[in-house]
Amino acid sequence: MAAAAASSSSLLLIIVAVAVAVVAVMSQAAHAKHNGGGLSSGFYDETCPSAHDVVRRVIQDARVADPRIPASLIRLHFHDCFVNGCDASILLDDDLPAIATEKTVPANDNSARGFNVIDDIKCELEKACPGVVSCADILALAAQISVQLAGGPRWRVPLGRRDATTTNIPSAEDLPNFFDPLDKLLRKFHNVGLDHADLVALQGAHTFGRTQCLFTRENCTAGRPADALDNLDDVTPDVFDNKYYGSLLHGIGKLPSDQVMLSDPYAAATTAPVVHRFASNQKDFFRSFAASMIKMGNISPLTGTMNGEIRHNCRRINTRDY
Secondary structure, rough: OHHHHHHHHHHHHHHHHHHHHOOOOOOOOHHHHOOOOOOOOOOOOOOOOOOEEEEEEHHHHHHHOOOHHHHHHHHHHHHHHHHOOOOEEEEOOOOOEOOOOOOOOOOOOOOOOOHHHHHHHHHHHHHHOOOOOOOHHHHHHHHHHHHHHOOOOOOOOOEOOOOOOOOOOHOOOOOOOOOOOOOHHHHHHHHOOHHHHHHHHHHHHEEEEEEHHOOEEEEEEEEOOOOOEEEOOOOOOOOOOOOHHHHHOOEEEEEEEEHHHOOOHHHHHHHHHHHHHHHOOOOHHHHHHHHHHHHHHHOOOEEOOOOOOOOOOEOOOOOOOO
């Protein structure tokens, strides 16, 4: 009997110890979620559960007036993440001498757009959940929702980024360029932790939207003005699908940086097989695109209470608001 009692007591102690350990792990995970332990798709579940719906509603309204908005918003997220990580630095206006805007570097000047939509989203979120949702997370959510609204894949966006209080002009001046050869594009992607398959997948965002004709391979023919717009995908210009890759296979990619993924000497051993794969399998492209977007969104985010801030105005750091 004594032995049985001792055995039961030992078992109870083990159960209690395990329970305590589980609670401790859960507590640490919850603490990490809100205090710099990385990004989480459920980051705003308690503090701003309507965040996704607010962003979606504003974008839906904006695209009625301007069908280009979804493509413009995903480009903002791209150009933000490639400069110092996904920290909303691209949204900051000039506030000299402290802040020099990234909006006027060659890759963004008269090209990056949709800033007013981000302002509208921020305004609505500040009404719903004041001081909670960062501008960097707004960009990430806006990119995902824009793709989905255009018929593309949906993914659970990791959230919890904070906003930068500085810009980085040298880095912004080295953004991937429409006229970069493939080796240069691969280097720029590699520098932020993305590989050749990520390059092909993320370039797939060119399956919708427009570009100024001066950036295209044909340039502005027949005396067209430099700011005349061309569809990036003539087949389905407002739909997110894999038709873009079919255009590359036919040698009619609109941008030089698109077609080099097949024509460049480096392509055969790197990007060309991926282009062929995506052209023949839209589900494969969608899966890869979503994975690469999550990977890109994880580039050097600011997290925790000691890094960055939650801007009240996406165009200005908080110390300049008051």
